[in-house]
Amino acid sequence: MYDMKALYEAQSVEDAIRLRVEHPEAQIIAGGSDVLVQMREGRRAGKELISIYMIDALRGVTMDAEENLRIGSLTSFSHITRDPLIQKYCNVLGEAVDQVGSPQIRNIGTIGGNTCNGVTSADSASTLHAWEAIVELTGKDGVRRVPIKDFYIKAGQVDIKPDEIQTAILIPKASYENTFGHYIKYGLRNAMEIATLGCSVNVRLSADKKTIERCRIAYGVAGPVPMRCPSAEAVANGAQPSKELSEKFARAVIDDINPRDSWRASKAFRQHIAVEMAKRALTRAVELAGGEMA
Protein backbone atom coordinates (compact mmCIF):
# COMPACT_ATOMS: atom_id res chain seq x y z
CA MET A 1 0.00 0.00 0.00
CA TYR A 2 1.19 3.46 -0.78
CA ASP A 3 0.98 6.20 1.82
CA MET A 4 -1.37 8.31 -0.30
CA LYS A 5 -3.99 10.73 0.99
CA ALA A 6 -6.32 10.48 -1.99
CA LEU A 7 -6.28 9.57 -5.67
CA TYR A 8 -8.16 11.49 -8.35
CA GLU A 9 -8.30 9.82 -11.74
CA ALA A 10 -8.50 11.89 -14.91
CA GLN A 11 -10.00 10.23 -17.98
CA SER A 12 -9.32 13.17 -20.31
CA VAL A 13 -7.17 16.30 -20.49
CA GLU A 14 -10.23 18.44 -19.54
CA ASP A 15 -10.76 16.20 -16.53
CA ALA A 16 -7.15 16.62 -15.48
CA ILE A 17 -7.36 20.42 -15.71
CA ARG A 18 -10.58 20.46 -13.69
CA LEU A 19 -8.98 18.23 -11.02
CA ARG A 20 -5.92 20.50 -10.94
CA VAL A 21 -8.17 23.49 -10.19
CA GLU A 22 -10.29 21.59 -7.63
CA HIS A 23 -7.32 20.06 -5.79
CA PRO A 24 -4.49 22.60 -5.81
CA GLU A 25 -2.47 20.56 -3.31
CA ALA A 26 -2.53 17.40 -5.39
CA GLN A 27 0.46 16.24 -7.46
CA ILE A 28 0.31 14.78 -10.94
CA ILE A 29 1.23 11.15 -11.45
CA ALA A 30 1.91 9.87 -14.99
CA GLY A 31 3.82 6.54 -15.10
CA GLY A 32 4.74 7.04 -11.45
CA SER A 33 8.33 5.78 -11.74
CA ASP A 34 9.52 8.92 -9.94
CA VAL A 35 6.39 9.72 -7.93
CA LEU A 36 5.72 6.27 -6.47
CA VAL A 37 9.36 5.68 -5.59
CA GLN A 38 9.45 9.04 -3.79
CA MET A 39 6.18 8.22 -2.05
CA ARG A 40 7.70 4.95 -0.85
CA GLU A 41 10.85 6.76 0.30
CA GLY A 42 8.71 9.20 2.27
CA ARG A 43 9.53 12.30 0.22
CA ARG A 44 6.00 12.41 -1.17
CA ALA A 45 4.30 10.45 1.61
CA GLY A 46 0.73 11.40 2.52
CA LYS A 47 0.10 13.41 -0.67
CA GLU A 48 -2.96 13.58 -2.87
CA LEU A 49 -2.38 12.44 -6.45
CA ILE A 50 -4.06 13.22 -9.75
CA SER A 51 -3.49 10.26 -12.06
CA ILE A 52 -3.28 11.11 -15.75
CA TYR A 53 -1.97 7.64 -16.70
CA MET A 54 -5.30 6.47 -18.18
CA ILE A 55 -5.55 9.35 -20.71
CA ASP A 56 -4.76 7.37 -23.87
CA ALA A 57 -5.17 10.50 -26.04
CA LEU A 58 -1.77 11.62 -24.69
CA ARG A 59 0.01 8.55 -26.10
CA GLY A 60 1.74 8.20 -29.44
CA VAL A 61 3.88 10.05 -31.96
CA THR A 62 2.33 11.92 -34.89
CA MET A 63 3.21 14.53 -37.51
CA ASP A 64 1.03 17.61 -36.94
CA ALA A 65 -0.34 20.04 -39.58
CA GLU A 66 2.82 22.19 -39.40
CA GLU A 67 4.97 19.06 -39.79
CA ASN A 68 6.19 19.20 -36.22
CA LEU A 69 7.01 15.82 -34.78
CA ARG A 70 4.49 15.58 -31.94
CA ILE A 71 5.15 13.23 -29.02
CA GLY A 72 2.25 12.82 -26.62
CA SER A 73 3.42 13.36 -23.04
CA LEU A 74 2.39 9.89 -21.88
CA THR A 75 4.30 8.07 -24.62
CA SER A 76 6.56 5.55 -22.91
CA PHE A 77 10.28 5.32 -23.65
CA SER A 78 9.96 1.92 -25.33
CA HIS A 79 7.21 3.20 -27.63
CA ILE A 80 9.33 6.23 -28.57
CA THR A 81 12.27 3.99 -29.46
CA ARG A 82 10.08 1.71 -31.60
CA ASP A 83 8.18 4.52 -33.34
CA PRO A 84 8.79 4.76 -37.12
CA LEU A 85 8.52 8.60 -37.18
CA ILE A 86 11.09 8.91 -34.40
CA GLN A 87 13.36 6.44 -36.17
CA LYS A 88 13.10 8.43 -39.37
CA TYR A 89 13.35 12.01 -38.10
CA CYS A 90 14.91 11.97 -34.65
CA ASN A 91 16.50 8.56 -34.18
CA VAL A 92 18.84 9.84 -31.47
CA LEU A 93 15.91 10.51 -29.14
CA GLY A 94 14.83 6.87 -29.44
CA GLU A 95 18.41 5.77 -28.75
CA ALA A 96 18.75 8.12 -25.77
CA VAL A 97 15.60 6.94 -24.02
CA ASP A 98 16.58 3.34 -24.75
CA GLN A 99 19.33 3.90 -22.16
CA VAL A 100 16.92 4.68 -19.32
CA GLY A 101 16.96 2.25 -16.36
CA SER A 102 15.78 -1.14 -17.56
CA PRO A 103 13.27 -2.60 -20.04
CA GLN A 104 10.48 -2.49 -17.44
CA ILE A 105 11.25 1.14 -16.56
CA ARG A 106 11.22 1.99 -20.28
CA ASN A 107 7.72 0.48 -20.52
CA ILE A 108 6.33 2.60 -17.67
CA GLY A 109 8.40 5.81 -17.80
CA THR A 110 6.98 8.63 -19.92
CA ILE A 111 8.68 11.47 -21.75
CA GLY A 112 6.35 13.89 -19.94
CA GLY A 113 7.54 12.63 -16.56
CA ASN A 114 11.16 12.71 -17.70
CA THR A 115 10.90 16.44 -18.48
CA CYS A 116 8.39 17.61 -15.83
CA ASN A 117 10.60 16.23 -13.03
CA GLY A 118 13.11 18.97 -13.94
CA VAL A 119 16.01 16.58 -13.41
CA THR A 120 19.32 17.37 -15.12
CA SER A 121 20.28 13.70 -15.50
CA ALA A 122 17.06 12.74 -17.34
CA ASP A 123 18.14 10.77 -20.38
CA SER A 124 15.81 12.58 -22.79
CA ALA A 125 16.75 16.06 -21.60
CA SER A 126 20.02 16.76 -23.39
CA THR A 127 18.66 15.52 -26.72
CA LEU A 128 15.46 17.57 -26.35
CA HIS A 129 17.61 20.64 -25.63
CA ALA A 130 19.91 19.93 -28.55
CA TRP A 131 16.88 19.61 -30.87
CA GLU A 132 15.22 22.77 -29.49
CA ALA A 133 12.06 20.93 -28.55
CA ILE A 134 8.88 22.84 -27.74
CA VAL A 135 6.87 21.90 -24.66
CA GLU A 136 3.09 22.01 -25.04
CA LEU A 137 1.10 22.75 -21.89
CA THR A 138 -2.67 22.72 -21.65
CA GLY A 139 -4.56 24.62 -18.96
CA LYS A 140 -7.98 26.14 -18.37
CA ASP A 141 -7.24 29.04 -20.73
CA GLY A 142 -5.98 26.83 -23.54
CA VAL A 143 -2.65 25.72 -24.93
CA ARG A 144 0.74 27.31 -24.30
CA ARG A 145 4.00 26.47 -26.06
CA VAL A 146 7.33 26.99 -24.35
CA PRO A 147 10.84 26.38 -25.73
CA ILE A 148 12.44 23.61 -23.69
CA LYS A 149 15.27 25.83 -22.40
CA ASP A 150 12.71 28.18 -20.82
CA PHE A 151 10.65 25.26 -19.50
CA TYR A 152 13.45 24.37 -17.06
CA ILE A 153 13.54 27.03 -14.32
CA LYS A 154 15.95 25.45 -11.85
CA ALA A 155 16.83 21.98 -10.55
CA GLY A 156 13.57 20.13 -9.97
CA GLN A 157 11.40 23.05 -11.08
CA VAL A 158 9.77 23.55 -14.46
CA ASP A 159 7.30 26.06 -15.87
CA ILE A 160 3.90 24.43 -15.29
CA LYS A 161 1.05 26.62 -14.00
CA PRO A 162 -1.24 25.30 -11.24
CA ASP A 163 -4.05 24.55 -13.73
CA GLU A 164 -1.85 22.99 -16.43
CA ILE A 165 -0.51 19.64 -17.47
CA GLN A 166 2.08 18.94 -20.10
CA THR A 167 0.34 17.44 -23.14
CA ALA A 168 3.08 17.05 -25.75
CA ILE A 169 6.66 17.64 -26.78
CA LEU A 170 7.18 18.96 -30.29
CA ILE A 171 10.26 18.77 -32.49
CA PRO A 172 9.85 21.49 -35.13
CA LYS A 173 10.52 20.68 -38.78
CA ALA A 174 13.31 23.27 -38.97
CA SER A 175 14.97 21.37 -36.17
CA TYR A 176 14.83 17.82 -37.52
CA GLU A 177 15.14 18.42 -41.26
CA ASN A 178 18.35 16.87 -42.65
CA THR A 179 19.61 16.63 -39.10
CA PHE A 180 21.41 13.69 -37.54
CA GLY A 181 22.47 13.28 -33.96
CA HIS A 182 24.16 11.07 -31.43
CA TYR A 183 23.79 10.71 -27.65
CA ILE A 184 26.39 9.37 -25.25
CA LYS A 185 25.52 8.46 -21.69
CA TYR A 186 28.40 8.03 -19.29
CA GLY A 187 27.42 5.86 -16.36
CA LEU A 188 29.15 3.64 -13.86
CA ARG A 189 27.36 0.60 -15.28
CA ASN A 190 25.30 -0.07 -18.40
CA ALA A 191 21.83 -0.73 -16.98
CA MET A 192 19.94 0.74 -14.05
CA GLU A 193 22.19 3.72 -13.80
CA ILE A 194 21.64 7.45 -13.68
CA ALA A 195 23.96 9.36 -16.01
CA THR A 196 27.18 10.76 -14.59
CA LEU A 197 27.07 12.93 -17.69
CA GLY A 198 24.94 12.88 -20.86
CA CYS A 199 25.94 14.54 -24.13
CA SER A 200 23.82 14.95 -27.26
CA VAL A 201 25.17 16.42 -30.50
CA ASN A 202 23.46 16.89 -33.85
CA VAL A 203 24.51 18.37 -37.17
CA ARG A 204 23.05 19.44 -40.48
CA LEU A 205 25.59 19.30 -43.29
CA SER A 206 25.59 21.17 -46.61
CA ALA A 207 24.46 19.23 -49.70
CA ASP A 208 28.09 18.38 -50.61
CA LYS A 209 28.68 17.24 -46.98
CA LYS A 210 31.73 19.51 -46.78
CA THR A 211 30.35 22.13 -44.37
CA ILE A 212 28.61 21.88 -41.02
CA GLU A 213 25.67 24.22 -41.59
CA ARG A 214 24.38 23.85 -38.05
CA CYS A 215 25.72 22.09 -35.00
CA ARG A 216 23.94 21.86 -31.67
CA ILE A 217 25.21 20.31 -28.46
CA ALA A 218 23.61 19.90 -25.05
CA TYR A 219 24.52 18.18 -21.80
CA GLY A 220 22.74 16.70 -18.85
CA VAL A 221 24.46 16.79 -15.43
CA ALA A 222 26.82 19.54 -16.59
CA GLY A 223 24.86 21.99 -14.46
CA PRO A 224 21.71 22.15 -12.32
CA VAL A 225 19.53 21.91 -15.45
CA PRO A 226 20.30 20.52 -18.91
CA MET A 227 22.20 23.06 -21.03
CA ARG A 228 23.33 23.99 -24.54
CA CYS A 229 26.90 25.01 -25.31
CA PRO A 230 26.91 28.22 -27.38
CA SER A 231 30.71 28.62 -27.48
CA ALA A 232 31.25 25.12 -28.81
CA GLU A 233 28.43 25.51 -31.34
CA ALA A 234 29.97 28.76 -32.61
CA VAL A 235 33.23 26.91 -33.28
CA ALA A 236 31.50 24.24 -35.38
CA ASN A 237 28.90 26.29 -37.24
CA GLY A 238 30.01 26.93 -40.81
CA ALA A 239 33.21 24.94 -40.35
CA GLN A 240 34.46 21.94 -42.30
CA PRO A 241 34.29 18.66 -40.45
CA SER A 242 37.78 17.56 -39.45
CA LYS A 243 39.61 15.91 -36.58
CA GLU A 244 41.17 19.24 -35.75
CA LEU A 245 37.75 20.89 -35.63
CA SER A 246 36.39 18.20 -33.33
CA GLU A 247 39.27 18.85 -30.89
CA LYS A 248 38.67 22.59 -30.95
CA PHE A 249 34.93 22.13 -30.62
CA ALA A 250 35.32 19.77 -27.69
CA ARG A 251 37.73 22.09 -25.82
CA ALA A 252 35.29 24.99 -26.20
CA VAL A 253 32.71 23.03 -24.22
CA ILE A 254 34.64 23.82 -21.04
CA ASP A 255 33.66 27.50 -21.37
CA ASP A 256 29.98 26.58 -21.34
CA ILE A 257 29.49 23.84 -18.80
CA ASN A 258 29.42 24.06 -15.03
CA PRO A 259 29.42 20.56 -13.51
CA ARG A 260 29.72 19.93 -9.79
CA ASP A 261 31.37 17.49 -7.47
CA SER A 262 29.10 14.68 -6.35
CA TRP A 263 29.54 11.19 -4.96
CA ARG A 264 29.19 9.89 -8.51
CA ALA A 265 32.09 11.91 -9.94
CA SER A 266 34.18 14.99 -9.32
CA LYS A 267 33.83 18.22 -11.24
CA ALA A 268 37.27 17.69 -12.79
CA PHE A 269 36.33 14.21 -13.97
CA ARG A 270 33.06 15.46 -15.46
CA GLN A 271 34.94 18.22 -17.31
CA HIS A 272 37.41 15.67 -18.58
CA ILE A 273 34.81 13.27 -19.96
CA ALA A 274 32.68 16.15 -21.29
CA VAL A 275 35.46 17.02 -23.74
CA GLU A 276 35.91 13.44 -24.88
CA MET A 277 32.16 12.88 -25.21
CA ALA A 278 31.73 16.06 -27.28
CA LYS A 279 34.44 14.92 -29.67
CA ARG A 280 33.03 11.41 -30.07
CA ALA A 281 29.42 12.54 -30.38
CA LEU A 282 30.28 15.15 -33.02
CA THR A 283 32.29 12.61 -34.99
CA ARG A 284 29.43 10.12 -34.92
CA ALA A 285 26.83 12.77 -35.81
CA VAL A 286 28.86 13.86 -38.84
CA GLU A 287 29.20 10.24 -39.96
CA LEU A 288 25.45 9.68 -39.56
CA ALA A 289 24.85 12.77 -41.70
CA GLY A 290 26.97 11.22 -44.45
CA GLY A 291 30.04 13.37 -43.85
CA GLU A 292 33.63 12.56 -43.06
CA MET A 293 36.06 13.82 -40.42
CA ALA A 294 38.92 14.75 -42.71
Added chain:
Amino acid sequence: MSAQYKLVHCTVNGKAVEKMVDVRASLTDMLRNEYHLTSVKKGCEVGECGACNVLIDGEAFNSCIYLAVWAEGKSIQTLEGLLSPEGELSDIQQAFVDETAIQCGFCTPGFIMTAVEILNTNKLYTDEELRKLLSGHLCRCTGYENIFRAVKKTMYRRQGKTIDF
Protein backbone atom coordinates in the same frame (compact mmCIF):
# COMPACT_ATOMS: atom_id res chain seq x y z
CA MET B 1 -6.95 8.82 4.80
CA SER B 2 -10.46 7.46 4.89
CA ALA B 3 -10.42 4.31 2.83
CA GLN B 4 -11.07 4.90 -0.85
CA TYR B 5 -12.02 1.86 -2.95
CA LYS B 6 -12.62 1.29 -6.61
CA LEU B 7 -14.02 -1.58 -8.65
CA VAL B 8 -11.29 -2.73 -11.05
CA HIS B 9 -12.15 -4.97 -14.03
CA CYS B 10 -9.38 -6.72 -15.90
CA THR B 11 -8.27 -10.00 -17.41
CA VAL B 12 -5.91 -12.03 -15.25
CA ASN B 13 -4.23 -14.98 -16.91
CA GLY B 14 -6.95 -15.11 -19.56
CA LYS B 15 -9.92 -14.86 -17.21
CA ALA B 16 -12.15 -11.76 -16.97
CA VAL B 17 -12.30 -10.73 -13.31
CA GLU B 18 -13.29 -7.80 -11.08
CA LYS B 19 -12.51 -6.83 -7.47
CA MET B 20 -12.96 -3.87 -5.15
CA VAL B 21 -9.48 -2.50 -4.65
CA ASP B 22 -7.99 0.05 -2.25
CA VAL B 23 -6.73 2.89 -4.45
CA ARG B 24 -3.48 2.94 -2.46
CA ALA B 25 -2.68 -0.62 -3.54
CA SER B 26 0.07 -1.43 -6.00
CA LEU B 27 -0.61 -4.02 -8.67
CA THR B 28 1.65 -6.37 -6.67
CA ASP B 29 -0.68 -5.94 -3.66
CA MET B 30 -3.73 -6.66 -5.82
CA LEU B 31 -2.31 -9.73 -7.56
CA ARG B 32 -0.99 -11.27 -4.33
CA ASN B 33 -3.76 -10.37 -1.89
CA GLU B 34 -6.89 -10.43 -4.07
CA TYR B 35 -5.90 -13.08 -6.62
CA HIS B 36 -3.37 -15.11 -4.57
CA LEU B 37 -0.84 -15.01 -7.40
CA THR B 38 2.20 -15.37 -5.20
CA SER B 39 4.68 -15.79 -8.04
CA VAL B 40 4.61 -11.98 -8.02
CA LYS B 41 7.30 -11.27 -5.44
CA LYS B 42 7.93 -8.27 -3.24
CA GLY B 43 11.62 -7.51 -3.53
CA CYS B 44 12.81 -3.91 -3.48
CA GLU B 45 9.37 -2.38 -4.12
CA VAL B 46 10.99 0.58 -5.85
CA GLY B 47 11.30 -0.69 -9.41
CA GLU B 48 14.89 -1.88 -9.32
CA CYS B 49 14.97 -5.66 -8.96
CA GLY B 50 12.24 -7.03 -11.27
CA ALA B 51 10.95 -9.65 -8.77
CA CYS B 52 7.40 -8.30 -9.15
CA ASN B 53 7.48 -8.22 -12.96
CA VAL B 54 4.29 -9.17 -14.86
CA LEU B 55 3.05 -8.68 -18.42
CA ILE B 56 0.41 -6.04 -19.01
CA ASP B 57 -1.03 -6.17 -22.53
CA GLY B 58 2.08 -8.12 -23.47
CA GLU B 59 4.67 -5.69 -22.07
CA ALA B 60 6.78 -6.23 -18.95
CA PHE B 61 6.08 -3.96 -15.98
CA ASN B 62 7.33 -3.92 -12.41
CA SER B 63 3.99 -4.28 -10.62
CA CYS B 64 5.35 -2.73 -7.41
CA ILE B 65 5.42 0.71 -9.03
CA TYR B 66 2.13 0.31 -10.92
CA LEU B 67 -1.13 1.35 -9.27
CA ALA B 68 -3.70 -1.44 -9.04
CA VAL B 69 -6.42 0.89 -10.39
CA TRP B 70 -4.45 1.24 -13.64
CA ALA B 71 -5.20 -2.44 -14.35
CA GLU B 72 -8.72 -1.39 -15.37
CA GLY B 73 -9.47 -2.86 -18.82
CA LYS B 74 -6.03 -4.44 -19.17
CA SER B 75 -4.88 -8.00 -19.69
CA ILE B 76 -2.40 -9.17 -17.06
CA GLN B 77 -0.28 -12.27 -17.24
CA THR B 78 1.70 -13.76 -14.37
CA LEU B 79 3.89 -16.85 -14.18
CA GLU B 80 0.86 -18.91 -13.04
CA GLY B 81 -0.66 -18.26 -16.48
CA LEU B 82 2.15 -20.10 -18.25
CA LEU B 83 1.21 -23.57 -17.05
CA SER B 84 -0.74 -25.69 -19.51
CA PRO B 85 -4.23 -26.85 -18.43
CA GLU B 86 -2.67 -30.20 -17.49
CA GLY B 87 -0.16 -28.40 -15.27
CA GLU B 88 2.84 -28.90 -17.53
CA LEU B 89 5.61 -26.35 -17.61
CA SER B 90 6.01 -24.09 -20.64
CA ASP B 91 9.19 -24.36 -22.71
CA ILE B 92 10.85 -21.40 -21.02
CA GLN B 93 10.07 -22.71 -17.53
CA GLN B 94 11.47 -26.11 -18.46
CA ALA B 95 14.59 -24.45 -19.85
CA PHE B 96 15.14 -22.72 -16.48
CA VAL B 97 14.96 -26.14 -14.81
CA ASP B 98 17.22 -27.81 -17.38
CA GLU B 99 19.87 -25.09 -17.24
CA THR B 100 19.82 -24.86 -13.43
CA ALA B 101 18.87 -21.23 -13.80
CA ILE B 102 17.14 -21.32 -10.41
CA GLN B 103 18.60 -21.44 -6.93
CA CYS B 104 16.43 -19.75 -4.29
CA GLY B 105 13.89 -18.93 -7.01
CA PHE B 106 12.95 -15.46 -5.80
CA CYS B 107 13.94 -13.74 -9.05
CA THR B 108 12.67 -16.54 -11.30
CA PRO B 109 9.03 -15.57 -11.97
CA GLY B 110 10.04 -12.02 -12.87
CA PHE B 111 12.86 -13.17 -15.12
CA ILE B 112 10.61 -15.68 -16.87
CA MET B 113 7.91 -13.09 -17.60
CA THR B 114 10.51 -10.81 -19.20
CA ALA B 115 11.73 -13.83 -21.16
CA VAL B 116 8.15 -14.37 -22.37
CA GLU B 117 8.02 -10.78 -23.66
CA ILE B 118 11.36 -11.29 -25.40
CA LEU B 119 10.39 -14.65 -26.93
CA ASN B 120 7.03 -13.35 -28.13
CA THR B 121 8.76 -10.87 -30.45
CA ASN B 122 9.98 -13.91 -32.46
CA LYS B 123 13.33 -12.26 -33.07
CA LEU B 124 16.77 -13.78 -32.80
CA TYR B 125 18.74 -11.38 -30.62
CA THR B 126 22.50 -11.15 -30.32
CA ASP B 127 24.04 -11.97 -26.94
CA GLU B 128 24.58 -8.28 -26.31
CA GLU B 129 20.96 -7.44 -27.11
CA LEU B 130 19.72 -10.29 -24.97
CA ARG B 131 21.81 -9.16 -22.00
CA LYS B 132 20.34 -5.67 -22.31
CA LEU B 133 16.80 -7.06 -22.53
CA LEU B 134 17.37 -9.07 -19.34
CA SER B 135 19.07 -6.25 -17.44
CA GLY B 136 15.99 -5.25 -15.44
CA HIS B 137 16.35 -8.18 -13.04
CA LEU B 138 18.62 -8.80 -10.11
CA CYS B 139 19.57 -12.33 -9.09
CA ARG B 140 21.64 -12.79 -5.94
CA CYS B 141 22.24 -16.52 -6.43
CA THR B 142 22.96 -17.77 -9.92
CA GLY B 143 25.43 -15.31 -11.38
CA TYR B 144 23.09 -14.87 -14.37
CA GLU B 145 24.95 -17.13 -16.80
CA ASN B 146 22.49 -20.04 -16.58
CA ILE B 147 19.52 -17.70 -16.81
CA PHE B 148 21.02 -16.22 -19.94
CA ARG B 149 21.54 -19.70 -21.39
CA ALA B 150 17.98 -20.78 -20.61
CA VAL B 151 16.53 -17.79 -22.45
CA LYS B 152 18.96 -18.06 -25.34
CA LYS B 153 18.31 -21.78 -25.79
CA THR B 154 14.55 -21.28 -25.82
CA MET B 155 14.88 -18.42 -28.30
CA TYR B 156 16.92 -20.61 -30.66
CA ARG B 157 14.62 -23.59 -30.21
CA ARG B 158 11.53 -21.55 -31.04
CA GLN B 159 13.21 -20.27 -34.21
CA GLY B 160 14.14 -23.84 -35.19
CA LYS B 161 17.84 -22.89 -35.12
CA THR B 162 20.77 -24.78 -33.66
CA ILE B 163 22.58 -23.01 -30.88
CA ASP B 164 26.19 -21.87 -30.99
CA PHE B 165 27.20 -21.04 -27.42
